[in-house]
Amino acid sequence: MERISLDSIPGLGRARRERKATALPLLCLLAFAPLATAQDTAPDERDLDQPVMARMLRSGDAAKPLLSLTPKGAQPLDTHEAQLDLRIVYTRSRIWNPESQRYDEVNLRSYQSPGTHPDVPFVAPTIVTSPGETVRIRLDNSLPEQKDCAHSDINIPHCFNSTNLHSHGLWVSPTGNSDNVLLTLRPGVKFEYEYNLPADHPAGTYWYHPHLHGSTALQVSSGMAGALLVRGNRLPAPGRTGDLDTLLREPDGSALPERVLLFQQVAYACRDKATGKIKVRKNAAGETVAWVCDPGDVGEIEGYDQFGFEPGAKIDTWVQSGRHTSINGDVLPTFTGLVAGRIERWRLLHAGVRDTINLQLRELRANPGSLEGLSGTALDNWVARNCTGPVVPQFEVAADGLSHARAIEKAENVLQPGYRSDALVVFPKAGQYCVIDAAAPASASILNAAEDRQLLGVATVAAGSGAPIAQLRPYVTDRLVAAVETQMPTDLRAGIVAALRDGLRLDAFVPHPDIGDGELTGKQDLVFNIDGSRIPNVYMVDGYPYDPSKSRDLILGNVEEWELRSELGGHPFHIHVNPFQVSRILDPQGQDVSVSGEKNDPQYANTKGTWKDTLFVKKGYRVFVRTRYQRYIGEYVLHCHILEHEDQGMMQNVRVLVPDGKGGGIDSSRHH
Ligand SMILES: [Cu+2]
Known part of the structure; x- marks a missing residue:
């Protein structure tokens, strides 16, 4: 087995810098505002x-x-x-x-x-x-x-x-x-x-x-x-694909610089000591516009009223709370260490609980004005006014850890809870860029309501050695090709280069073989549903809430097509152990949207043929995926990755059984 050496990865494992109270805060970098002095109001450096x-x-x-x-x-x-x-x-x-x-x-x-x-x-x-x-x-x-x-x-x-x-x-x-x-x-x-x-x-x-x-x-x-x-x-x-890590290199052989971006939605709240209720601020119409913590309060997560919907509310508690999605534990961080023209591999990971993230990178307008004191609608307006430059596309090379057969260029990278996306990112020139969670149409998001945009951070990009890049796609292609030509063994070069030149094909790096029609041995159906007429709401898979004594039995060695549907709301389907390959996604009119996607919603575009372990199922759609029950037996789960749905019943046990040799499986728990 041929191997090439792995070098230490630049950008990973860097020691956290001392967070100095005297450092210039993000707001001041943008606006040259005077430094705030009060200890509890001066943001530390949040690189x-x-x-x-x-x-x-x-x-x-x-x-x-x-x-x-x-x-x-x-x-x-x-x-x-x-x-x-x-x-x-x-x-x-x-x-x-x-x-x-x-x-x-x-x-x-x-x-x-x-x-x-x-x-x-x-x-x-x-x-x-x-x-x-x-x-x-x-x-x-x-x-x-x-x-x-x-x-x-x-x-x-x-x-x-x-x-x-x-x-x-x-x-x-x-x-x-x-x-x-x-x-x-x-x-x-x-x-x-x-x-x-x-x-x-x-x-x-x-x-x-x-x-x-x-x-x-x-x-x-x-x-x-x-x-x-x-x-x-x-x-x-021959007969085996390789690891994407061997491709994503600089021409000198070092790995592309990497960044892990772990998105989280920490839904802490402060409660009134007498009533136990979440402290909130309301507008004139009596609607909650923010969760508040007074000086001396300590925010906690101790109840499921901190997730989902308040009875009667139109927007969910996360949006109401005014909390921000954090990245690597920081709220509104500044991305530093970026250099124009340098391709980075971003490992994006949605570790939040329920809200969709539409990750978009846009050039920040010059002289954007101060961010200080802005929140909610005012911050949204600041983003609308200033994050207006050209979009920097992301070239997704893998989803949920599994390499694509072709890099997918995304202006907006729709991340649902549980999703991962490995994307090549290169900024065309020096300057500042907005890292935003772009607005989404209602059907595309978990809330099933149009979502506001949110600023996630600001990226500061230093000048590189070259001129500004006019076209990123050929640039990325050329850089990857240059690395292949210096780093890959000679017998592999021509094939990999030809594939890259053919629309950034990566088929030599896809870990699992395609599942064709001829390999299928059967079919599974799955339906998510919520019964909102009952209090508390009942969260169900296939018509019943989670019951650990029930399971969906599958037989080791079988290869099946699953049809996933949702009768109420959108739900990210996740199954443990064996990943699945997207076959087709039919919208309510029966159109397959897994190639060109949909107007106003890019999330299904180019998903056909990709491998994943988590996939959003929109209400009224028919999502077809194929999977092999390979190698592992035993009981595990599938569920909705809106985790409070899972906790409330949107989960099902799955058992992979040893075949009995007669077309069925041996249920070892009931045999002696
Ligand atoms: Cu769900």
Whole structure:
């Protein structure tokens, strides 16, 4: 097996800078406003930093990076192990609140690990592993005991201090102490998860988060989520595709600079001590326009009234709250270290709970005026007035960790909860750019209501060595080709270059073979629905709320087409273990929108043929995906990735059974 060496990745694992109270805040950089002096109102420097790298113990030597331990020419079955300690505790810290122009004190459940930055505790460390490695995570649930937290209805959120762990997207066993989300780890319990990544595991962008039915949304929304990167160095070979990591290089052989962008929606609230109600500010019409925390208050996430809809409200609590989607634990960060003309690989990861993010990069107008004190509609207007320059396209090379057969150029990158997108980003010239969550039409978003745009951050791009780039697509193509011509073995070059020149085809790097009609052995149907006539609402898959005693039985080795539908609202469908390939997506008129997308909604454009593990299902659409039940048996889950829907019943158990040799499966739980 031929391998090329992996160098250390620039831009990853950089130590967090000291956050100095004297540093120029973002607002001042933009507006040259005088420095605020009051400690609690002066924003610290909020440069976008990478989440800390997980300090993993490997082969008895934590100091050496993983890949230096891999001997040249090693076979994929060499034993490698990496171990990480992850402790769950309440953590007191603070979060910048653009709405009040203050830091809010918060006390939230969080993952603590060696190296966790005390100022940014609500984002978990980035785990880096490789195919063939065993990842051990020693999870220590140190949350306080909760007495009598069980609920007679398992679809009423409960027991917020119990937990477990999910390795989202990993192609590993769902049982035992592997990716088993049916375990309950009560307070005080330690448990060692063990993910044995097979040697043929695709390299890509995955993530991890808690997944216990009843507390998932509450814990993930507290910031308990981290990136999990699988790095590969396998070159394409006859009969086998290669890792995208071997392609995404500079002509000198170094990997493209990378950025993990982990988006989170930390829905903390401060409550009135007498009534227990969330403190809010209302407008003249009596509608909630923001959640407020008064000086001395401590924001918390302790109830499911912090998710979804207030009874009778038209917009959801996240939008009402005025909270901002954070990136790597920072609200409204400044992206630094960018250089015009330098291609970066952005690993985008939607680790939020429910709101769609339409990521867009646009040049910021000159002299934009101060952002200071702006929030809500005023901030929206600032964005509308100033984030008006040309859009910088994103070239998506993989979704949900799985490489595309062709890079997809996106002016807007629609990320639903659970989605990952690996995108090549290059800024054409020096200047400042807006990183925005663009407005979305009603049908495209989870809220099923038109969403406002939101500023997520500002990117400062330094001048590069070359002239401004007029056309980014040929530029990206030429750079990738140049790297192939200097770095790829000679016998591979011509084929890969020809593919890149043919509309950025990447087919030598797609991990799973296409599923053609002839391979299909059967069909599955799935329907999401919400019964809003009952209080509380009932969240269902196939007509019933989550019932752990029921399961959808599948047979190992079968290859099936699933038809996914939603009768109310849009829901991101996620299934564990085996990913699926998008076959076609029919709109309510029966038109396949998986190639050219739809007017006003780009999210389904070019999804045909792509591999994913999470896919948005719009109401009234028929979404067809194909999947193989391969290698792994056992019971696991599928669910909606709006996590409070999952906690309230929009989940179903799946069992992959060993075939009985007669066309059925052996139900081992009922055989003796
Ligand atoms: Cu849902």
